[in-house]
Structure formats: C-alpha cells, structure tokens
Amino acid sequence: SLNGAREIGFTIISISISLVAVFIPVLLMGGVIGRIFNEFAVVVTVAILASMFVSLTLTPMLCSRLLSVTKADRDKHGPGHKQDLVTRGYDRVLSFCLRHTFLVFLVFVGTAAASVWLIQISPKGFFPQEDIGQISVTTIARQDISFDAMSRLQGQVASVFSHSPYVDHVAWSAGSGNNALNQGQLFVQLKGKDQRPDIEKVLADLRKQLARVAGIETYMQPVQNLRLGSRSSASAYQLVVQGLDTGLTDIWAQKLNDAMAADHANFTDVTSDLQNNALQATLVVDRDKAAQLGIDTDTLRSALYGGFGTDQVSTIFGSADSYEVITELDPKIEWSPERMLAIQMRTASGSLVPLGAFARVDRTAGALTVNQLGQLPAVTISYNLPQGVALGDSVTRINALKEQIGMPTVISTTFAGTAKTFQDSLANQGFLVGGAILTIYIVLGILYESFIHPLTILTGLPSAVLGAVVALRFAGMDLSVIAVIGILMLIGIVKKNGIMMVDVALELRREGMSATESIHKACLMRFRPIMMTTLAALMGTFPIALGTGASAELRQPLGVAVVGGLLASQALTLFVTPVIYVYMENFSGWLVGLWSKRKGEPGPVETVDQLSLFKAREDMQPEPQRAAAE
Numbered sequence: 138s139l140n141g142a143r144e145i146g147f148t149i150i151s152i153s154i155s156l157v158a159v160f161i162p163v164l165l166m167g168g169v170i171g172r173i174f175n176e177f178a179v180v181v182t183v184a185i186l187a188s189m190f191v192s193l194t195l196t197p198m199l200c201s202r203l204l205s206v207t208k209a210d211r212d213k214h215g216p217g218h219k220q221d222l223v224t225r226g227y228d229r230v231l232s233f234c235l236r237h238t239f240l241v242f243l244v245f246v247g248t249a250a251a252s253v254w255l256i257q258i259s260p261k262g263f264f265p266q267e268d269i270g271q272i273s274v275t276t277i278a279r280q281d282i283s284f285d286a287m288s289r290l291q292g293q294v295a296s297v298f299s300h301s302p303y304v305d306h307v308a309w310s311a312g313s314g315n316n317a318l319n320q321g322q323l324f325v326q327l328k329g330k331d332q333r334p335d336i337e338k339v340l341a342d343l344r345k346q347l348a349r350v351a352g353i354e355t356y357m358q359p360v361q362n363l364r365l366g367s368r369s370s371a372s373a374y375q376l377v378v379q380g381l382d383t384g385l386t387d388i389w390a391q392k393l394n395d396a397m398a399a400d401h402a403n404f405t406d407v408t409s410d411l412q413n414n415a416l417q418a419t420l421v422v423d424r425d426k427a428a429q430l431g432i433d434t435d436t437l438r439s440a441l442y443g444g445f446g447t448d449q450v451s452t453i454f455g456s457a458d459s460y461e462v463i464t465e466l467d468p469k470i471e472w473s474p475e476r477m478l479a480i481q482m483r484t485a486s487g488s489l490v491p492l493g494a495f496a497r498v499d500r501t502a503g504a505l506t507v508n509q510l511g512q513l514p515a516v517t518i519s520y521n522l523p524q525g526v527a528l529g530d531s532v533t534r535i536n537a538l539k540e541q542i543g544m545p546t547v548i549s550t551t552f553a554g555t556a557k558t559f560q561d562s563l564a565n566q567g568f569l570v571g572g573a574i575l576t577i578y579i580v581l582g583i584l585y586e587s588f589i590h591p592l593t594i595l596t597g598l599p600s601a602v603l604g605a606v607v608a609l610r611f612a613g614m615d616l617s618v619i620a621v622i623g624i625l626m627l628i629g630i631v632k633k634n635g636i637m638m639v640d641v642a643l644e645l646r647r648e649g650m651s652a653t654e655s656i657h658k659a660c661l662m663r664f665r666p667i668m669m670t671t672l673a674a675l676m677g678t679f680p681i682a683l684g685t686g687a688s689a690e691l692r693q694p695l696g697v698a699v700v701g702g703l704l705a706s707q708a709l710t711l712f713v714t715p716v717i718y719v720y721m722e723n724f725s726g727w728l729v730g731l732w733s734k735r736k737g738e739p740g741p742v743e744t745v746d747q748l749s750l751f752k753a754r755e756d757m758q759p760e761p762q763r764a765a766a767e
Contacts, residue, residue, distance in 0.1 A: 138201035146193060148640045151584050152633045153189035157182050158580045159629035162572035163622075169365060170562045170618060177622070227664055227711070234712045235653055241716040248709060249599035255606040260527030262615025263559035264363055265690045268336040271360035274298075274323035275371035276311075277408065278353045280415035280505045282319045287311045290353040291321040297346050298325050303333040317412060317506050325357075337524045356406045358521060362688060365558045370519035372406045374528065375553040376535060382547070383514040387413055389548045390516035396538045397520060403534045406521040415505035418474050418498050426495035431485020440482055445472075474498035517553065527615045528559050562618055573625055574598070577632065589725045590643070594635035596717040597710035601631040601702035608701020614694050623698030630674055630699070631706040635714050637663040642718060652722035656715040664711070671707045675700060 163171075163178040234241045276294055278287055291311040298307045305328050311321040333339060336359050347355040356371035378393060380386035390411055398407040422437065442448050444466040451462040470476065478493030508515050522531055532552070539550065552560055574595065581591035605624050609616060641659035646652065681696025683689075 138197040138204075141200065142193065142197040147584075148636055149189060149192050151581065151636050151640065153185050154584065155577050155580050155632060155636070156185050156629035158576040159573045159625055161576050162569050163625065166565070166569065169558050170565075173363070174622060181626075224661060224664055228661055231657060231660055231712060231715065234716055235657060235719065238716045238719060241713055242720065244709070245596065245599070245713045245717065248603055248713075252599045252602040252606065255603065255610070256616070259606055259610065259616040261529030261559075261563055262527045262617040263555060263562065264361070265614065265617055265619060265694055266336070266359060267361050267688050267690045268330065269360060269362065269688060270327040270329070272325040272327065272340075272357050273360050274309075274325060275356045276321040276323065276353050277356070277371065278319045278321075280317075280319050280412050284312055284318060287319060287321065290350070291323075293350050294321075294347060294353060294355055295323060297350065298323065298343070301343060301346070303327055303339045303342070319412070319415075319505070354408070356408055356519075356521075358406075362691070365555050370410070370517055370554070371408050372519035372521045374520055374522070374531070374556045376518045376520070376556065377510055377551050377553050378516045378518065378548060379510060379513045379551070380548045381513065385545075386514050386516060386548060387411055389542075389544055390518065392542050393535075393538065393544065393550075394518050396542055397518065397535070400534065400538070402523070403526055403531055404520045405523050407518065408520075409516055409518045410506065410508055411516045412505035414502050416500060417503040418500055420477075420496055421499055422496045430490060430495060432482055432490075432495065437482065440480070444480065474500075525613070528556065529563065529615075532556065532560065566618075566621055569621070570625065570628075573628055577628065581632075581636075585639075585643075589721045590639055593714065593718045593721045594632050594639055596714050597631045597635050597706050598628055600709035600713065601627045601706040604705020605698040605702035607705070608697050609694065611701075612693075612697050614697060617694050619691065620694040620698045623695035624702070626695070627699055627702040627706070631702065631710065633670060634667050634706070634710045637667055638714055639718060646722075652719050656718045660711065660715055667707075667711070671703055675703055678703075 160178040160182050163174055164182070165171075166174070274294075276291060278290055282290075288311045291309055295307050295309045298304050305326045307323060307325050309321060309323040312318040327333060327336075327339065340357055340359075343357065344355075358371075358373045361373075376393075378386060378390040380389070390409060394407060394409045394411070397404045427433070427437070439448075443450075443464045448464050449461050450464055453460040453462060466472070466480075475498075478491060478496065478498065480492045481489040482492055483489055508517065510517075520531070522528065535550075544550075551557070578591045578595065581594055582588060585591065602624060605620070605627055606616065609620055614620065638656065638659050641662055642652075642655040645655035645658055650658070678696045678699040681692050682700045683696070684693035
C-alpha cells in the first residue's frame with residue numbers, strides 16, 4: 138500500500154489540482170450565468186479536494202487491511218489471461234503508432250482542425266427547452282374589442298385546451314393584470330409524460346386546433362425553470378426596437394415584425410406589443426355654442442361623470458356596514474356615441490338641451506398602450522423558435538433581415554431577456570474555455586517545472602472536443618451553455634490520461650530510457666488504470682446522457698458532451714499522446730542543444746535523479762542518469 142501510494146501520489150495531486158483549476162474561471166465568472174453555475178463549481182471543487190484527501194490517506198490504509206493476493210490469484214491473472222490479451226493488442230497497435238509517428242501526428246492535426254471547424258459551424262443555443270408539463274398562453278384580439286366579446290373568445294380558446302387529450306386542467310383570465318383589454322392569459326397543466334407525446338408534438342397539435350378559433354390569436358410557450366428578463370411577452374425571445382421618433386419607431390418595428398413573421402423557417406409565434414390602431418371616440422365640445430347656452434365646463438364634466446363614472450352622492454349606514462350610493466345611467470341601455478349625444482343637459486336658463494346641440498363625437502385610431510424602455514419609445518417583438526432552429530441562428534437571421542428591409546441607423550434594436558443573456562454568454566464562452574486551458578497549463582507547468590510537458594498532457598483536448606461536438610450533433614442538440622460546461626468538465630477529465638502516461642515516462646527517462654522506450658512502457662503500465670477511470674467516468678455520466686427524470690432536458694447536453702468526448706479521447710489519446718510526447722522530447726532536446734551551443738557549453742550533462750515526493754531519502758539509489766530534456 139505504501140509503495141502504491143508513493144508511486145501514484147504525485148499523479149493524484151496533479152490530476153486533482155488541475156481538475157480544480159478548470160472550475161476557477163467558472164467561479165470567477167460574472168453575470169447571470171456566473172450566478173447560476175457558481176454553486177455547481179463550488180460543489181465540484183470541494184468534492185474533488187475531498188476525494189484527493191481520501192485517496193492519499195484512507196484508501197492506502199484500507200488497501201493494507203482489506204486487500205490480499207494469493208498464489209492462486211497471481212496464477213489466475215498471469216500470462217494468457219484475457220486482460221493480458223487486451224494489453225498485448227494495445228501494445229501492437231501502440232508499437233505501430235510509434236513507428237509511424239508522422240502519420241499519427243497528421244491525425245492529431247486533423248482532429249484539432251476538425252474540432253475548430255465543428256465549433257464554428259455548430260448551432261449555438263442558450264438553455265435547452267425543458268418539458269415540465271406546463272404551458273403559458275397569451276391571447277390577443279382586435280384592439281377595439283369589448284370586454285364581453287373578449288371573454289367569449291377567451292372561453293373558446295380555453296375550451297380547445299380543455300378538450301385536448303394532452304391537457305389536465307386550464308385556468309384563464311381576460312384583460313387582467315397589466316395587460317390591455319384585448320389580451321388574456323391562460324395557464325395550462327399538461328398530463329404526465331407517459332400519457333402524452335413530447336412537448337413539440339403537443340404544441341404543434343394545439344396550434345392546428347387553435348387556428349380554427351376566429352378573431353383571436355394564441356401564442357404558447359412552455360414554462361421553464363430558468364426564465365431570464367423582466368419584460369413580459371407573448372413568446373420566449375424578445376427584440377426591442379427603439380428610436381427618438383415614436384411614429385418612425387412604430388413603422389420600422391412593424392416592418393421588421395412582418396419580415397420575421399414571413400420567415401417561417403426561422404421564426405414562429407412572432408408578435409409585438411405595438412397597439413396603436415385602436416378605435417377611439419373623442420367628444421369635441423364647441424365652446425362658443427356651450428357658452429351661448431350657459432353651459433360651463435364643470436357642469437358638463439359633472440353630468441358625464443355622474444352618468445358614466447363613479448360619482449358617490451351619499452352613504453347608507455346600516456347596523457353592521459355602510460353602503461356607498463353611486464349614480465349611473467341605465468346600464469341596460471346599450472350606450473353608443475349617438476345615444477350619448479342625446480343626453481339632456483341643463484342650461485343656465487333651466488331648460489334642457491341635448492348634448493349634440495353643442496358637441497360632436499370624432500372617431501380616430503389611437504394607441505391602446507404606450508411602451509417605453511430607458512425613457513425612449515420602445516416596441517418589443519417576441520418570437521419562438523421552430524424545432525431544430527438554434528437561438529444563435531435566429532440572432533444572425535434578424536441582423537440579415539434588418540439589412541434586407543433597409544432599417545435606418547436612427548432606429549436601434551437590442552435583445553432583451555433570454556436572448557440578451559445568450560448574447561452575453563456567447564461573447565464570454567471563448568474567454569471561459571481559453572481561461573480554463575491556460576489555468577491548467579500554468580498549474581501543470583508549476584507541478585512538473587516544465588513548459589513542454591503540460592502541452593503534451595493537453596494534446597488530448599482536441600479529440601475530446603471533437604467527440605463532444607459530434608455527439609451533440611448526432612443527438613440533435615445545440616452547443617448550449619450546458620454543453621459548454623460539459624466541455625469544461627471534459628478538459629479536466631481527459632487530461633488525466635496524459636498525466637498518467639507522462640508521469641511514468643518521466644520517471645523512466647530518469648532511469649536512462651529513451652523517449653520512445655519510456656513512453657511505450659509507461660503506456661503499457663498505465664493502460665489498465667486509464668481504462669478503469671474512463672469507464673468509471675462513462676458509467677457516472679451515462680444516466681445523464683440518457684435524459685431520464687424531471688427536467689432531464691436541462692442536464693442532458695452535459696451528459697452527451699461528456700460521454701462523446703470521453704469515448705473519442707479514449708480512442709485517440711492512447712495513441713496520439715505517446716507520439717506527441719516523443720516529438721516534444723526531441724524538440725526539447727534540440728532546444729537544449731541549441732542553447733548550449735550559443736553559450737559555448739557542452740551538450741546535455743548527466744545528472745542525479747531528483748528525490749521523489751513520496752519516497753524516503755534512504756530508499757533512493759542515486760546513480761548517474763541521462764538527463765531528460767525538460
């Protein structure tokens with residue numbers, strides 16, 4: 138147990154500390170994404186450090202007490218065992234790769250190029266759409282609709298949901314909250330996933346049924362556990378159009394809204410909060426005629442307020458309560474502008490004249506709601522995405538549509554809510570991944586006191602990224618923020634293969650072996666631990682990749698990325714990393730020789746091996762050894 142701990146102790150420290158280093162950029166990340174993943178990074182970091190402590194202390198003690206190897210066990214696992222056959226097969230393939238190093242190096246370069254190309258062309262997303270069995274529905278009718286008519290239409294929409302075999306129950310309201318009178322809300326609770334198809338199929342079927350309800354438009358969006366942004370809208374993603382001129386802003390917002398609505402391949406459920414075409418009636422008073430009749434403004438206002446307002450004229454006090462007395466005109470009469478002009482007004486002489494004798498009603502189109510953002514007129518265009526369309530593609534398409542319709546520079550557009558957070562996260566993803574790789578390189582450079590060997594260890598990253606992106610594409614998933622977090626985890630996981638091989642190879646180099654011999658033997662010695670740790674990681678993330686359980690859609694991209702990356706990196710790093718190690722050793726030796734020639738000093742000198750961190754000084758046998766070029 139002590140010998141085993143001394144042999145792999147430094148390897149465990151290197152793997153653990155470099156894995157913790159991956160999450161340092163996540164811990165320091167700001168914004169909404171940083172707050173979301175801060176707890177995740179803290180939990181993983183603490184778990185890794187605790188695991189390292191247990192592996193260096195408790196595990197060796199348990200091995201000394203529980204493990205025992207008999208002669209029968211040694212014979213059982215001797216030459217000819219299946220495990221030995223697998224190792225010998227790996228030995229033959231590895232020997233072929235070390236004989237054809239340039240061919241393997243070309244594979245490495247091709248893998249790195251393919252990774253960069255796939256990342257650039259892969260659709261970018263934010264958070265995967267969850268299916269928690271709830272749908273938020275917004276309805277919009279014509280702008281001059283009455284409350285009674287809106288309630289009837291809202292009831293028809295609710296009836297469609299109630300009779301759907303996918304729906305459990307429905308709750309609805311019309312013209313409530315901050316909405317205009319022509320808008321309504323519905324909350325739909327779906328049945329369990331085992332009693333209905335997936336959410337996309339449910340939404341598609343409901344859209345077909347709701348299209349038959351005339352006079353009202355219905356917009357649906359699945360309720361998400363994570364919803365960002367403070368502006369409410371009918372659809373999930375928001376685009377705000379602003380300008381100094383209200384009329385010009387409304388015109389170009391409507392043009393952009395129509396262009397997006399016509400592009401069915403990239404947008405669906407396109408609508409805006411622009412409501413400036415409502416029919417309104419204005420009472421225009423001829424003040425000269427009113428003055429001739431002796432009717433002043435206060436008299437006119439009091440008469441109209443007493444008939445249509447809430448003019449309290451008295452209070453009735455009872456034994457237990459009080460009642461306000463409010464005057465109003467007969468509510469059974471269907472009041473119209475023409476009927477209102479027939480209302481009798483008392484003149485200064487005491488006679489009664491109709492309101493139409495000195496006033497008229499003008500009908501015009503006006504704004505039903507007025508929206509602002511940052512003290513400027515604003516129109517919010519909201520939209521959903523068809524199945525298979527990424528949020529990043531929609532952002533690119535909106536920019537193209539703006540150029541296509543010729544939107545002037547005095548009109549500005551900004552994304553809001555989820556779309557804005559996506560743009561911010563997309564701008565920081567490169568810095569996040571680059572910061573993680575740089576942090577690992579610095580940590581490994583400090584641990585190994587070398588600039589070369591950290592690069593050798595990190596050569597497994599291109600194959601891991603390639604496998605992760607390919608797995609996401611095959612699964613039909615976007616390169617979302619969750620998938621990027623999975624790639625960050627991959628960066629920390631796959632480098633352990635390189636650490637295991639390089640760590641042993643350096644020890645063998647100090648014993649006098651050549652670069653090719655040392656890495657060959659190191660790979661064979663570490664083949665079984667590498668396979669065991671990779672399979673353990675695969676088994677741990679495979680249930681996440683299957684996407685089972687509540688809100689599994691949010692976690693599934695992480696599992697798919699990790700599983701795909703582990704499979705690809707395992708298949709390539711076992712053969713690519715040894716070749717890169719040989720190239721790096723030769724390159725390092727060339728640099729040492731070049732530096733020695735410039736200094737006028739002899740070439741590499743023989744040195745005495747450094748003391749191991751886990752071996753006692755008296756256990757070491759110092760002898761002249763050829764210095765490894767580091």
